Amino acid sequence: MKKQLVFVILFIGLCAILARPALAIEAEVAQGKCISFSRESGEVIIEEYDTNFSQQHPYGMPTGKHLNIKLTEKTLVGIPPEPGDILRIAYVEREGVPVALRIMNVSKQDLRKK
Numbered sequence: 001m002k003k004q005l006v007f008v009i010l011f012i013g014l015c016a017i018l019a020r021p022a023l024a025i026e027a028e029v030a031q032g033k034c035i036s037f038s039r040e041s042g043e044v045i046i047e048e049y050d051t052n053f054s055q056q057h058p059y060g061m062p063t064g065k066h067l068n069i070k071l072t073e074k075t076l077v078g079i080p081p082e083p084g085d086i087l088r089i090a091y092v093e094r095e096g097v098p099v100a101l102r103i104m105n106v107s108k109q110d111l112r113k114k
Contacts (some may be wrong), residue, residue: 079105
């Protein structure tokens with residue numbers, strides 16, 4: 001009887017471990033120059049950058065596209081962004097609207113700077 005109980009507990013634990021990745025949130029990531037950021041209006045606007053990194057453009061090249069992302073009270077924000085800062089934003093689409101999960105101010109947290 002004890003062996004069966006141990007096996008049942010181990011099986012339930014294994015199922016929980018294997019199911020965890022299925023519960024993960026699939027987030028998109030955008031990077032670009034901050035055009036505006038307002039906690040009060042609950043919105044951040046960036047000019048998106050592509051992934052063509054170079055010495056002249058270490059964060060990528062501007063694409064000319066603007067992306068409006070909604071903020072919530074749960075949005076995690078590192079160093080508060082200002083217009084002109086480079087931001088990396090993890091977001092999810094909710095009802096067709098991008099909603100920020102996390103915002104990182106890359107230009108003020110860049111470890112490559114000396």
